[in-house]
Amino acid sequence: MLSQKNLQALRAQFSDDAMVQPTLEALTKPFPAAATPYEKPYVEALLGVLFGNRSQSALTSREREMTITTVLAVNHRGQGPFLGIHLYWSLMVGWSPEQISEQLLVISIYNGIDTLSASFKTFGTLLTQLDKWTSDNISQPENLKASAIVGQILTGFAGNAPQPPGSTS
Numbered sequence: 001m002l003s004q005k006n007l008q009a010l011r012a013q014f015s016d017d018a019m020v021q022p023t024l025e026a027l028t029k030p031f032p033a034a035a036t037p038y039e040k041p042y043v044e045a046l047l048g049v050l051f052g053n054r055s056q057s058a059l060t061s062r063e064r065e066m067t068i069t070t071v072l073a074v075n076h077r078g079q080g081p082f083l084g085i086h087l088y089w090s091l092m093v094g095w096s097p098e099q100i101s102e103q104l105l106v107i108s109i110y111n112g113i114d115t116l117s118a119s120f121k122t123f124g125t126l127l128t129q130l131d132k133w134t135s136d137n138i139s140q141p142e143n144l145k146a147s148a149i150v151g152q153i154l155t156g157f158a159g160n161a162p163q164p165p166g167s168t169s
Contacts, residue, residue: 001127002097006134013144014092016061022150026085065090066103073104074111078118081157084126085150092146097127122157129156 024043059067069090072083090100100123108116133152137143 001124002091002131002134006131006138007091009134009138009141010130010144010149011092013141014146016093018146019089019150022147023085026082026150026154061093062090062095065093066095069100070103070107073107073115073119078104078115078120078122080122081154083119083122084153084157087123087126088130088149088153091130097123125156126153129153 065086069083069086072080072086076083087100091097095103101120104116104119104123107119129152130149133149134144142148
């Protein structure tokens with residue numbers, strides 16, 4: 001789904017620090033109130049706790065991303081653009097597709113087969129899209145930077161928003 005060559009090309013253009021701004025934009029875009037002068041400092045402070053001062057954090061970027069991915073897979077029932085973003089981020093900080101798949105499998109033991117099925121679908125879609133985007137842009141490395149990829153993930157997963165708990169589709 002995602003070739004090793006394309007994964008290496010993506011990782012070469014990745015910076016953990018470069019993910020903070022696209023993440024802030026992705027979080028505030030669906031919630032315009034969070035971008036007001038009153039709420040934006042709060043959102044930025046939360047992101048600072050999650051993603052800032054990593055040198056002082058007890059968690060590595062790899063540990064943080066697997067924790068966030070686990071929470072999103074459970075709370076968003078294996079769907080949505082935010083899970084896609086953090087699956088991408090997990091890949092970029094060193095998790096292999098096999099390790100992520102195993103983590104999703106472990107989650108399903110406690111959260112059910114529907115979460116596993118939806119998470120695998122989301123992850124498979126992401127891997128396929130990343131492979132295509134990378135192949136299409138391999139000669140333009142600036143298009144493989146985190147901000148461009150996050151934009152592609154948000155576009156690619158539009159309409160795949162998580163359903164509220166207890167809802168039926």
